[in-house]
Amino acid sequence: MTTTELATRVMTVPEAARGRRRRGAAIGHERSLLRGIGLVLLWAFVVLNIAWMVWMVIQAFRDTRSILSDPWGLPTSLDPVNFVTAWTVGDFAIATANSVATTLVSSLLTVAIAAPAAYYLARVENRMTNSLTVYFVLGLGIPAQVIVIPLFVMLNEVYLTDSLVGLNLVYVGVSMPFTVFLLIAFFRSLPLELEEAAALDGLTAFGTFWRITLPLAKGGILTAFVLQVISHWNETLLALTLLQSTEKYTLPVALISFIQQQTYSGADWGGLFAGLCIVVIPMLVIYLWLGRRLTEGLTLGMGK
Amino acid sequence: MTQTEIRTPPRSPVAGPAAESVVRPGGNAVDRGRKRLFVPFVGPAFLLYTVLFVGPALYAVWISFNKWAGAGPMEFVGFGNYVRLFSDKLFIQSFLNTLLLLFVVGIAIFVIAFGLTLVLRDMAGKKIARSVIFFPHLVNAMIFGVLAGFIFNPAGLVNTMLGGLGVEDPPAWLSQDNLFPLIMVMMTWITTGYFTTILMAGVDRIPPYYYEDCALAGANAFQRLRYVILPLTWDVFGTCAVLWTISSVKIFEIVWVFGGSTGQGMPPTQTWTTAVYTYVTAFSGESVPAYGAATASAVLSLALVSVLVLLLRRVMKREAVEF
Numbered sequence: 001m002t003t004t005e006l007a008t009r010v011m012t013v014p015e016a017a018r019g020r021r022r023r024g025a026a027i028g029h030e031r032s033l034l035r036g037i038g039l040v041l042l043w044a045f046v047v048l049n050i051a052w053m054v055w056m057v058i059q060a061f062r063d064t065r066s067i068l069s070d071p072w073g074l075p076t077s078l079d080p081v082n083f084v085t086a087w088t089v090g091d092f093a094i095a096t097a098n099s100v101a102t103t104l105v106s107s108l109l110t111v112a113i114a115a116p117a118a119y120y121l122a123r124v125e126n127r128m129t130n131s132l133t134v135y136f137v138l139g140l141g142i143p144a145q146v147i148v149i150p151l152f153v154m155l156n157e158v159y160l161t162d163s164l165v166g167l168n169l170v171y172v173g174v175s176m177p178f179t180v181f182l183l184i185a186f187f188r189s190l191p192l193e194l195e196e197a198a199a200l201d202g203l204t205a206f207g208t209f210w211r212i213t214l215p216l217a218k219g220g221i222l223t224a225f226v227l228q229v230i231s232h233w234n235e236t237l238l239a240l241t242l243l244q245s246t247e248k249y250t251l252p253v254a255l256i257s258f259i260q261q262q263t264y265s266g267a268d269w270g271g272l273f274a275g276l277c278i279v280v281i282p283m284l285v286i287y288l289w290l291g292r293r294l295t296e297g298l299t300l301g302m303g304k
Numbered sequence: 305m306t307q308t309e310i311r312t313p314p315r316s317p318v319a320g321p322a323a324e325s326v327v328r329p330g331g332n333a334v335d336r337g338r339k340r341l342f343v344p345f346v347g348p349a350f351l352l353y354t355v356l357f358v359g360p361a362l363y364a365v366w367i368s369f370n371k372w373a374g375a376g377p378m379e380f381v382g383f384g385n386y387v388r389l390f391s392d393k394l395f396i397q398s399f400l401n402t403l404l405l406l407f408v409v410g411i412a413i414f415v416i417a418f419g420l421t422l423v424l425r426d427m428a429g430k431k432i433a434r435s436v437i438f439f440p441h442l443v444n445a446m447i448f449g450v451l452a453g454f455i456f457n458p459a460g461l462v463n464t465m466l467g468g469l470g471v472e473d474p475p476a477w478l479s480q481d482n483l484f485p486l487i488m489v490m491m492t493w494i495t496t497g498y499f500t501t502i503l504m505a506g507v508d509r510i511p512p513y514y515y516e517d518c519a520l521a522g523a524n525a526f527q528r529l530r531y532v533i534l535p536l537t538w539d540v541f542g543t544c545a546v547l548w549t550i551s552s553v554k555i556f557e558i559v560w561v562f563g564g565s566t567g568q569g570m571p572p573t574q575t576w577t578t579a580v581y582t583y584v585t586a587f588s589g590e591s592v593p594a595y596g597a598a599t600a601s602a603v604l605s606l607a608l609v610s611v612l613v614l615l616l617r618r619v620m621k622r623e624a625v626e627f
Contacts, residue, residue: 032525038423045420046436049497052451059454071454071461116341117349124338132346136353141609142361143554145579146602149586149595150360150367153374173356176349205337209345234444236557237579241587252444252557259450259561269454276447283442291435294442295501 053280060273067269082274086258089271091246092278095254099233102164102250106171107228110179111221113172118183119209123195133184139177147174148241155242162244170242171232178231179224182297186220187213223297226290230283251279361606368600374586374593385600394573395601398581401484402605405491405577406552406612412492413548414541417499421507422529424500434504437497446557448490453478453562456486480572487562487575491555499544506540507533542620549612553605554579578605 059067060082061075086092121129121136151170152161160166190213198208214221236252243249249257255275262268287294368385370378389395420437424430440448455461456477466474477486510533518528556579559571570584578601586598 035423038419039427042420042423042427042433045496046433048493049436049440056451068459071459071464113348113352116345120338120341120345124335124342132350135358136349139353139357141550141606141613142357143550143579143602143605143609145554145556145582146364146599146606147357147360148582149599149602150363151356152586153367153595154360154363169352170356173352176353176357180349180353199337205341209341230442234442236444236446236560237554237583241583252446255446255450256561272450276450280443280447284439287439287442295435295438 053284056273056276056280060270060277062270064267064269064271067273080274082270083277085268085271086274086278091249091254091257092251092275094247095249095251096278098164098249099251102168102171103229103232106168106175106232107225109168109172110175110228111225114176114179114224115183115214115217115221116209118180119187119213121180122184122187133180136177136180140181144174144237148237151238152241161242162248164243164248167239167242167250170238171235174238175228175231179228182224182227183217183220186217186224190216219293220297223290223293226286226294227297230286230294233282234279255279364599365603367595368603370596372595374595381596385596386604388597389600389604392597394576395578395581397573398576398578398601399604401575402553402555402577402579402608404484405488405555406549406608409488409491409495410545410548410552412488413496413499414544416492416496417503417544420496420500421503422533424504425507434501438501439497440494441498443494444557445491445494445555446561448494449487449558449560449562452486452490480574483562483572484575487559490558490562495548495551499548502544502547503537503540506537510536538620542616545616545620546613549616550609553609556580556583578602 058075059071061078061080062073063081066073066076117136121133155161155163155166155170160169194212194216195208198212199205203211234252235250236256239250239253240256243253246254246257258272258275262272367378369380369382371381371384372378424433427433456463458476458478462477463474476482514532514536515528518532523531555577559575559577559580560583562571562575570588571580576584582598582602585601586593586595
C-alpha cells in the first residue's frame with residue numbers, strides 16, 4: 001500500500017508488464033475523476049489549515065487600522081508592538097504565568113496519581129478491578145457543564161474558588177478518566193516477563209513497578225503528560241467559572257476578558273491577534289516536537 | 305468512550321502465567337505483593353476522581369430537582385425544573401442547536417472524513433497532509449471563533465475576496481441569524497482532521513492482501529469499498545460516533561466568543577447551545593441565578609449523551625471481523 005511497497009513491486013515486474021500492472025493493481029494509484037477532485041479538495045483543506053496560522057501570525061505584527069483597511073496586507077515592520085500591548089495592557093503576562101504554572105502542575109499531578117492506579121488496574125485482574133476500570137471510564141462520558149455548578153458550590157464552601165490551587169485540584173480530578181484509561185491500555189501492552197524476572201530476583205512489588213515498569217513505560221507516560229498539558233492549556237469553561245479576579249486568570253479567560261473589554265473600548269485587532277498567537281504557538285511547538293506520539297496517543301485503542 | 309474500549313486494548317498474554325498458577329488461597333507471592341499496593345496505588349486516584357468528578361455529578365442531579373439561587377435554602381421541586389425548561393423558548397432553541405451540532409455537523413464530519421481517508425489511503429505525501437489537518441484539534445476552539453469574526457466581518461477576508469470576484473452585495477455573515485450556520489461550518493472544519501486521523505488508523509490496519517484479492521477478483525473501487533473497507537472499519541466508525549457524541553454536547557468556547565466582540569458579554573441567543581444555556585443561567589450575573597434550571601439543562605445533555613451512546617453501541621454492534 002505504501003510507496004516503497006509499490007516501488008519494490010514495480011522493480012520486480014518486467015519492464016513490459018509494468019504499465020498494465022500499475023493500472024490493474026488495486027494497490028496502485030487509480031486515476032479517476034472522482035479521485036482527482038478528492039485530491040484537489042484535500043490539498044485545498046491542507047493549505048487552509050496552514051494558511052490560517054500564517055495569516056494569524058502576520059496580522060499580529062500589524063496595527064488595527066491597516067488590518068481593517070486591507071486584511072490581505074503584509075506587515076511593514078517586525079515591531080512586536082502588539083505583543084507588548086497584549087502583554088502589558090491585556091494582562092496576558094500574568095495570565096501566561098498562571099497558565100504555564102497551572103498546566104504543568106496539574107498535568108504532573110494527574111500523571112503521578114493516575115499511573116500507579118492504571119498500573120494496578122492493568123496488572124491485577126479480578127472482579128473488583130474490572131468494575132473500578134468501568135467506574136473510571138464512565139467519567140469520559142460526563143460533559144463538563146454537568147459538574148461546573150456543583151464544583152463551584154463545593155469549592156466555595158472550602159474557600160477554593162478564585163484560587164489556582166482549586167483549579168489545579170479540579171483539573172486533576174477531571175483528567176482521571178482519560179489518563180487512567182490511556183495508561184491502562186499502555187501498561188497492558190508492556191511485556192510481563194521482565195516484571196516476573198524481577199520478582200523472582202527478590203524485588204518487592206513496589207520495587208518492580210518503580211524500577212522496572214516505570215522506566216519501560218516512559219514513552220507512554222510522557223504521551224499522557226503532554227496530552228494533559230494540551231487539554232489543561234486549552235480548558236475554558238471550568239476556568240471561566242472558578243476564577244474571578246484578573247490576577248488569577250488563565251490564558252483562555254484572559255482572552256475572553258480582552259475581547260469583552262473591546263466591546264467598550266473599540267476593537268484592537270492587532271492586540272487580539274497577538275493574544276491568539278500566545279495561546280496557539282506553544283501548542284504548535286509541542287506538536288512539531290512530539291507530533292507522532294500525540295496522534296498515536298489520541299487514537300490509541302480507538303482504532304482497535 | 306465507554307466500556308466498549310476497555311475491552312478493546314490488546315490484552316497481551318498478561319494474565320497468563322501469574323493468574324493460572326494460583327495454588328494457594330490469595331495467589332502466589334507476586335500477586336499477594338501486588339495486592340498490598342491496592343490502597344496506595346489506586347486510593348489517591350479513586351479519591352480525587354470521586355470527590356471532584358463523580359461527587360459533583362451526583363450532586364448536580366440533586367440540585368436539578370431543587371429551586372436554588374446558590375445561596376439560601378434549597379426548595380425541592382421534583383421535576384419542576386425540567387418542566388420549566390421545556391416551556392422555555394431559550395432552552396428549546398439551545399437544545400435544538402446542540403442537536404444540530406450533534407447530527408448535522410456530525411454527519412458532515414463523517415462523510416468528509418471518510419472521503420478524505422479514501423483519498424489519503426494511497427496518496428503521495430499522506431503523512432504531511434495527515435499531520436497538518438490534525439493540528440486544529442490541539443487548538444482551543446475559541447481561537448477559531450475569534451478568527452471567524454475577522455474572516456467574515458464586513459471588510460474582512462471573505463468579502464474582499466468576493467469583491468475581487470465581482471460580488472457586489474455579499475450577505476451579512478455576522479448578522480445574528482447567520483452566526484449559527486457559520487459556527488457549524490467552523491466546527492466541521494476544525495474537527496474533520498481529528499476523525500480523519502482515527503479513521504485512517506483503522507484503514508491502515510487492513511492488510512494489503514485484501515486489496516490484492518480484490519484486484520484478482522476484479523472488484524471495482526466501489527465494490528472494494530463496500531465489501532472490504534467498510535466492514536473492516538465498522539467498529540472504528542462506532543468509536544468515532546461515540547467520541548463525537550460526547551464532545552459535541554460540550555461545545556461552549558467557540559460559541560461564547562464567536563465573531564469576536566459581537567455581544568454585550570454574552571453571545572446572541574440564536575447561537576446558544578445547552579452548555580452556554582447552563583453557564584448563562586447560573587453565572588451571567590444579570591438575573592437571579594437559577595442553579596436548579598441550569599443543572600437540569602446540563603443533566604439533560606448528560607442524558608442525551610447516555611441514550612445516544614447506548615443506542616450507538618446497539619446499532620453498531622456486529623460480529624467483529626477478525627483479521
